[in-house]
Amino acid sequence: MGHGGGGALSAELVRDVFAPAYGGHTLAGLGDSAALEIGGARLAFSTDSFVVRPLFFPGGSIGDLAVNGTVNDLAMSGAKPAYLSCGFILEEGVEIAVVSRVAEALGAAARTAGVEIATGDTKVVEAGHGDGVYINTSGIGLIPRGVDLRPQRVVPGDAVLVSGAIGVHGVAIMSVREGLEFGVEIQSDCAALGGLVESMLAAAGDPGALRVLRDPTRGGLAAALNEIAAASGTGVVIQERAVPVPPAVANACAVLGLDPMYVANEGKLVAFVRPDAADAVLAAMRAHPLGGEAAVIGEVVDAHHGMVVARTGLGGTRVVDLPLGEQLPRIC
Known part of the structure; x- marks a missing residue:
């Protein structure tokens, strides 16, 4: 299970098993999506699978997750x-009414995100060989001219922002x-972030002022920062008190012995931004419905390369490691 958690074990699996087997220059970037040039156009292409349990939860469902x-x-x-x-991969015995509810949520999420479901597939597996409903989605989109978002563009001095x-x-x-x-009741933050990103690019x-974006899903904010x-090849320093954590989340994590930095998100993003553009981008994020709690949480430094360090509220520092596996399995 740890190999599916988005942490160090996942990275080892990709690095040692999948990447050598597949090869290819495009895959080597290992971004959230691949940037492809076809016929003079730049396309982004991505695929993801969703095995969340339960299928429905406060604020969303597996259908919403599959789109967003x-x-x-x-x-x-x-x-x-x-x-x-x-x-759709359906387990024998799952009720058609459940499948219909998931499909309706998926279709509604697609319409909200402004995308069209263009093709699909359905398989059924024997009872006991699934968990009701699993979903795989792949997507394509057009990358605007001049936009080049990848971690290799990050340099010391860049500001680190989180959208909420x-x-x-x-x-x-x-x-x-x-x-x-x-x-x-704590509601999932599951949401489509395309509109927020458009606002940030415009601001x-x-x-080129936006260096890289990442949505901190499996492995949470800690995994995203460590990957970047x-x-x-830079260091990242964050101010722990600047990271927005809702009181309900902080209390739940305190009771359960979890660190919010490692808990998954589905409607937030991390942005590394050129320092002279950070204020404008932050203002645009806060003006958007999905970025009202956006904050600058740190900066990139030319020290402790490849490592993330947090400055605590008590004046000390701690290393924010890449998680080994996942604190909470089956969250997407």
């Missing part, structure tokens, strides 16, 4: 998402899965 997860991977390349494929409160999705899934109550003026630090 892939749409957001495309958006992290700066692309405008356009088309998705959708493959972290840890919400993972805690929402856990609360309903385990029947836990924390005084208030930056020069598209490693790929760019």
